[in-house]
Amino acid sequence: MDFPSLAPTARTFSPGGYPVKSYKAQNGSEVRILYGTSRTDMKLSLTYANIPDASAELFVTHYDDRQGTFKTFSASNLGKEVIAGWEGSGSTLKKNPSQTAKYRYENAPVITQVAEGISTVTVDLIGVI
């Protein structure tokens, strides 16, 4: 099942980071160990303001399909609508450089009813490898 193909009204993206562990000696010098070469923990937060309730339900259905935060889905499963308005490379917002990341729900979608038949949905996704 594909992620709902709706254009968000607001989008926040954080590119995450690399698995680095830092150690600091007593003299203040720092040693960093890189445990992997794939960037991970990308945060993609999407807001769908004032959408019909039927559209809001799609996110719950997809959340169930992914068994909540358990199953991942491919970044390519995020349709082009998710990055609507972004004029850079789509892969910047959806993939990591090694293209090994997949997305999963960081937490459950939140649906806020704003009027009869109209809701606002916020979805938080996290990229994992």
Place this chain on the structure above:
Amino acid sequence: MALFSGAHGSLELEGVKIANVQNWSFTVNVQAADTSTLGTTDTTIVPIKRTTTGSCRIFYYQEVPTQKSKENSASAFINKIAKARGSGGATNRRLTQGNDSADENFSDLRLKVEDGSSTGREIYMRILITSLTMAMTVGEIFAADIQFQANGVIAGIDL
């Protein structure tokens, strides 16, 4: 073709025609929610809520000097929103504005256009008086400026 002016207007509160109305007006606003998405250049909207408000101005008068005019005067509005202490000096009074015995919050208001027909044209709503202002000013007639808001959808409209 018939046009209408202030001479054709009247106002009824709780079924009683109010005398000495200088003006009335009403406004219907529809609140819209923005449904524009990223990547779009023009705003799209969806209607989500309608609000009807209005105002009127009633001259304060006495049909017989020294005797307060009650039912069909500005006092009809004043007494609905401005309350004195209750018996025993109770400092709280309920905010209900309708029929006290029925504990109603709202009042019946009809804004009418007398078009020569037996019933005239009107807009009829259940209202809450949200503001009452009275100012005594040199060179001006003492009057009550009243603002109100309809509760829910307009009860009837025949305009």
